Amino acid sequence: MATLKQIQYFQMVAETQSIRSAADRLGIAQPTLSTQLATLEKNLGVTLLERSRRVTQLTPAGRQLLPVAAQLISQWRELEALANTLSDTAATTHRLGVPPTLGPYLLPNIVPSIHERFDRLKLYVREEPPTQLEGGVLDGRYDLALLPLPLRGDKLAVDVLFREPLMLVAPKEAGLARDGKLREEQLSGMSIMGLDERHQLHQEVQRICERTGAKLNRDYEGTSLDTLRQMVVMGMGVAFLPALYIRSEIHRPEELDVIHIEGAAIYREHALVYRQNSPVRRLYSSIATLIRERMAHAMSDVVTPIFDR
Amino acid sequence: MATLKQIQYFQMVAETQSIRSAADRLGIAQPTLSTQLATLEKNLGVTLLERSRRVTQLTPAGRQLLPVAAQLISQWRELEALANTLSDTAATTHRLGVPPTLGPYLLPNIVPSIHERFDRLKLYVREEPPTQLEGGVLDGRYDLALLPLPLRGDKLAVDVLFREPLMLVAPKEAGLARDGKLREEQLSGMSIMGLDERHQLHQEVQRICERTGAKLNRDYEGTSLDTLRQMVVMGMGVAFLPALYIRSEIHRPEELDVIHIEGAAIYREHALVYRQNSPVRRLYSSIATLIRERMAHAMSDVVTPIFDR
DNA sequence: TTTTTGTTATAGTTTTTACCTATATACCCT
DNA sequence: AGGGTATATAGGTAAAAACTATAACAAAAA
Numbered sequence: 079m080a081t082l083k084q085i086q087y088f089q090m091v092a093e094t095q096s097i098r099s100a101a102d103r104l105g106i107a108q109p110t111l112s113t114q115l116a117t118l119e120k121n122l123g124v125t126l127l128e129r130s131r132r133v134t135q136l137t138p139a140g141r142q143l144l145p146v147a148a149q150l151i152s153q154w155r156e157l158e159a160l161a162n163t164l165s166d167t168a169a170t171t172h173r174l175g176v177p178p179t180l181g182p183y184l185l186p187n188i189v190p191s192i193h194e195r196f197d198r199l200k201l202y203v204r205e206e207p208p209t210q211l212e213g214g215v216l217d218g219r220y221d222l223a224l225l226p227l228p229l230r231g232d233k234l235a236v237d238v239l240f241r242e243p244l245m246l247v248a249p250k251e252a253g254l255a256r257d258g259k260l261r262e263e264q265l266s267g268m269s270i271m272g273l274d275e276r277h278q279l280h281q282e283v284q285r286i287c288e289r290t291g292a293k294l295n296r297d298y299e300g301t302s303l304d305t306l307r308q309m310v311v312m313g314m315g316v317a318f319l320p321a322l323y324i325r326s327e328i329h330r331p332e333e334l335d336v337i338h339i340e341g342a343a344i345y346r347e348h349a350l351v352y353r354q355n356s357p358v359r360r361l362y363s364s365i366a367t368l369i370r371e372r373m374a375h376a377m378s379d380v381v382t383p384i385f386d387r
Numbered sequence: 388m389a390t391l392k393q394i395q396y397f398q399m400v401a402e403t404q405s406i407r408s409a410a411d412r413l414g415i416a417q418p419t420l421s422t423q424l425a426t427l428e429k430n431l432g433v434t435l436l437e438r439s440r441r442v443t444q445l446t447p448a449g450r451q452l453l454p455v456a457a458q459l460i461s462q463w464r465e466l467e468a469l470a471n472t473l474s475d476t477a478a479t480t481h482r483l484g485v486p487p488t489l490g491p492y493l494l495p496n497i498v499p500s501i502h503e504r505f506d507r508l509k510l511y512v513r514e515e516p517p518t519q520l521e522g523g524v525l526d527g528r529y530d531l532a533l534l535p536l537p538l539r540g541d542k543l544a545v546d547v548l549f550r551e552p553l554m555l556v557a558p559k560e561a562g563l564a565r566d567g568k569l570r571e572e573q574l575s576g577m578s579i580m581g582l583d584e585r586h587q588l589h590q591e592v593q594r595i596c597e598r599t600g601a602k603l604n605r606d607y608e609g610t611s612l613d614t615l616r617q618m619v620v621m622g623m624g625v626a627f628l629p630a631l632y633i634r635s636e637i638h639r640p641e642e643l644d645v646i647h648i649e650g651a652a653i654y655r656e657h658a659l660v661y662r663q664n665s666p667v668r669r670l671y672s673s674i675a676t677l678i679r680e681r682m683a684h685a686m687s688d689v690v691t692p693i694f695d696r
Numbered sequence: 697t698t699t700t701t702g703t704t705a706t707a708g709t710t711t712t713t714a715c716c717t718a719t720a721t722a723c724c725c726t
Numbered sequence: 727a728g729g730g731t732a733t734a735t736a737g738g739t740a741a742a743a744a745c746t747a748t749a750a751c752a753a754a755a756a
Binding site for chain 2: 079086173
């Protein structure tokens, strides 16, 4: 197999019409160039150059191969240039997976900050259920993902980000919320609506119900936070919704009572995960830090950043 | 500078997602592949692969470089393939220069034969005055040329092709041609029209006039054989025209008398010329043979092929 | 003509590097 | 904990890419 060098040599000789001066301009010895050209010709099975003492010029075959060779070299230069810009790892496109119950409500808050800090970094974002996301990061479909804790496996690097309370929402007419608060014990026996079981939030709510004695109503299950919320608005029951969802503009406060449960640890935790041996794990962990800082700065009334774990 | 091999290696690893199996498929040892990849990465200044025991996959940067690398390889394959077809020298495009007083009247007769014999050979034909053609072959603007003899220089390979008589043409009403023949002596004092002096034919006719005592009329000079012929038709005088021109369909026999001069060597000779050290001189000389044979076969009434000189 | 000069090819060496085998190291899985 | 598998490293060899020196040759100059 020929080398890019040899092709470059060929190109230079074609340009200068002389092996001698081409060798000078390439900064190599003339015999080296002669033999390299000879081996290139041998490999290609074609005589490229018409050697003579006066001028060395292209053969008809060489003339036709030259443009292809030139294109090859320019393609190589392009690859070099691209590698150069990518050598700053923060200049490449990273694939980020997000769960549907978090992404739309969190990303608008943090993506601008990320682009501000790493101005040439690009994100390719896709939504998927957390269970699939975890495997997706492992098998390389994603470079990093936002995921609720705990994870199934333990093979991934995990940067815990923040704690997000789940708020009980109830129809106005239910009159549950005197002052927007409820004590944990009052949950006991209450019938709670949730998302369908393919969502991680389903399990999370299930655990909370088991702990507090509430009852998970499986007759009606939402397929998204929006449909779940709509079911509450229509008076079909109460539900736990993530604080970030409620904070987002999708929520219209006049339609629902939002109730904070006192005394109970009703929340979920989110982390940024990526492969342990990703060469850019330092970048990812600084993105995690950036997210925590952003949360602390702009959303500390809603979520609790976790800096040390 | 990286090598094409290394890029191919990179491509294979990306495909198999494993250094081990890529090494197998490439037929090299695994450590070789590891080090080659490392040097490629060092040269590019970018980490291309995320090594791990489970699967080795691309980094974000590697993912973006892979398509460019793949294109580079495919470009190389293209170059190889082209070289392969060109390795048969008769499959390339050769640049042929012809003089305006010969090309249009000879080429239609010989080009089909050339393509029949060398079916993948292509010709790029241009017309230029012989004086420029000779230099054009020397400096590489042409690969070969048809030229009238004698040549100025002696640095080119010359394959003499054939002798072409020059015929005297006269207006019908001049009544010069009793039986289409004239003896050399009768030319003496006759006023002959010619082409302008940039054409080689001008000099040739001039020499003939000097030898036979005819007088070259420089008051009216044609810029092409067609205008010269037209001047004769219009009764402005007589002229020498090449036999191949007269034989071509451009000539309409009813308009002119064509007169053969007896006893005098009134002709020009044509040769195929090319650079001495052209790597394809054997091809060119067999093209010369082909032309001679074609002349002998189809035009022996007009021209005299010259096989031995 | 002969000499000089400049260009390419060849010979002989050195240095580099691509490749190998053997082994270390790390991780996964049972 | 240990066997199995993947990659990395070490050390050595052989191929090839580089150099210097020189031959061979053609063109230009003397």
